[in-house]
Amino acid sequence: MDWILECSGCGNRRGPEGLPGVCERCGMPWLVRYPGRQPPLRARPATNEGDGMWRFHAFLPLVPGETPITLGEGDTPLLECRRIGARLEIPDFWIKDEATNPTGSFKARGLSAAITRAAAGGARAFVIPTAGNAGVAAAAYAARAGLSVRVYAPRTTPPMILAQIAAFGGELELLDGHIGDCGKAARLWASETGALDLSTLREPYRIEGKKTLGLELAMQSGWSLPSAIVYPTGGGTGLIAMWKAFQEMRAAGWITDPAPRMYSVQAAGCAPVVRAFAEHADRATAWPEPQTAASGLRVPAPLGDRLMLQVLRASGGDAVAVADEELLEEARRGSTEEGIDLSPEGGAALAGARTLRRRGVLGPSDRVVVFNTGAGWLYRTLGHLLPDRT
Numbered sequence: 001m002d003w004i005l006e007c008s009g010c011g012n013r014r015g016p017e018g019l020p021g022v023c024e025r026c027g028m029p030w031l032v033r034y035p036g037r038q039p040p041l042r043a044r045p046a047t048n049e050g051d052g053m054w055r056f057h058a059f060l061p062l063v064p065g066e067t068p069i070t071l072g073e074g075d076t077p078l079l080e081c082r083r084i085g086a087r088l089e090i091p092d093f094w095i096k097d098e099a100t101n102p103t104g105s106f107k108a109r110g111l112s113a114a115i116t117r118a119a120a121g122g123a124r125a126f127v128i129p130t131a132g133n134a135g136v137a138a139a140a141y142a143a144r145a146g147l148s149v150r151v152y153a154p155r156t157t158p159p160m161i162l163a164q165i166a167a168f169g170g171e172l173e174l175l176d177g178h179i180g181d182c183g184k185a186a187r188l189w190a191s192e193t194g195a196l197d198l199s200t201l202r203e204p205y206r207i208e209g210k211k212t213l214g215l216e217l218a219m220q221s222g223w224s225l226p227s228a229i230v231y232p233t234g235g236g237t238g239l240i241a242m243w244k245a246f247q248e249m250r251a252a253g254w255i256t257d258p259a260p261r262m263y264s265v266q267a268a269g270c271a272p273v274v275r276a277f278a279e280h281a282d283r284a285t286a287w288p289e290p291q292t293a294a295s296g297l298r299v300p301a302p303l304g305d306r307l308m309l310q311v312l313r314a315s316g317g318d319a320v321a322v323a324d325e326e327l328l329e330e331a332r333r334g335s336t337e338e339g340i341d342l343s344p345e346g347g348a349a350l351a352g353a354r355t356l357r358r359r360g361v362l363g364p365s366d367r368v369v370v371f372n373t374g375a376g377w378l379y380r381t382l383g384h385l386l387p388d389r390t
Helices: 052-059 082-088 107-120 133-145 159-167 179-193 206-210 212-220 237-252 272-278 305-315 324-338 344-358
Strands: 004-007 030-033 078-080 092-097 125-129 148-154 171-175 228-232 261-267 318-322 367-372
Touching: 030 206, 052 212, 052 237, 082 092, 082 324, 082 344, 107 133, 107 206, 125 133, 125 179, 133 148, 133 159, 148 159, 148 179, 159 171, 171 179, 206 212, 206 237, 212 237, 228 237, 228 344, 237 261, 237 305, 261 272, 261 305, 261 344, 272 305, 272 318, 318 344, 324 344, 344 367
Parallel strands: 092 367, 125 148, 148 171, 228 261, 228 367, 261 318
Antiparallel strands: 004 030, 078 092
């Protein structure tokens, strides 16, 4: 293997052998580094070359000749949204629609990479806490690998998401509380059974899969970058991963544009990163009693808080919180304006972009990309889809 693991906290380094969790010295997440690998410019894929996210193998933890565990993730559309752009007075406005991934969200990217490496490292069973979409992806990719996964989810998780986890064969355990409570249960199960914990940033490879968000965005834009990225943030791996991708592409000569300003959007009922950013803190404190309809944003104490805050400040970005009423209305309105199936998290990103434009942080000359991280249909029940006849 031509990569190593470097601790994001203390700088400790180790090889990638086995099934690494977090740093043994300080408990912080590992980041993958490729000191012996320099992808040549000629390896840059053509825009119309279709191979999913694994076309970027030069930037991914894949052994030569190895076949990844894949369901065809990646190649999600980057869609110009003129009507939303006109409404927000941002003419150059785009949505990267991750809802078209095999399991309905961007989580497919991270879990494909994580389970590929874990299976190769000898894992025989997995456990994961989830706010929803990660559990769906973990169940699907574990099934693809022929392995089992136990999924801990809050009892308040949307029923359609729970049904999808069960449909893919996930061993579903519902708990009262939030994802933090599910994380504690998952770690206990891992310690008792030896199952590999796939929690956000508690293994190093989900972030590598999500790195392809940035690689694919650059490719679809003709190897240029937007002025700003507006991203709905729960655990934060997408934000951290894209920033990592931009640095690695620049080092390889694949891009020359300045990196985008990165903007984090959270729900007002669970906004630990927004609060830490406003307070100029290096770490976020846990959010008490997190509440939001956007279940993917209901992460009260993200392990990647320090890394997220570093990205926001290094990029010249910001962090904003939006009310549930705003994010749900933007999801509804944006879907009808553009025909994109926006999740509540995607609605949060749109609401955040609207707030940033109103503040003058985003300008009319900016090229702005907003991420819809999952499919809206996963959050609906039949009653929500039918017209009101009363």
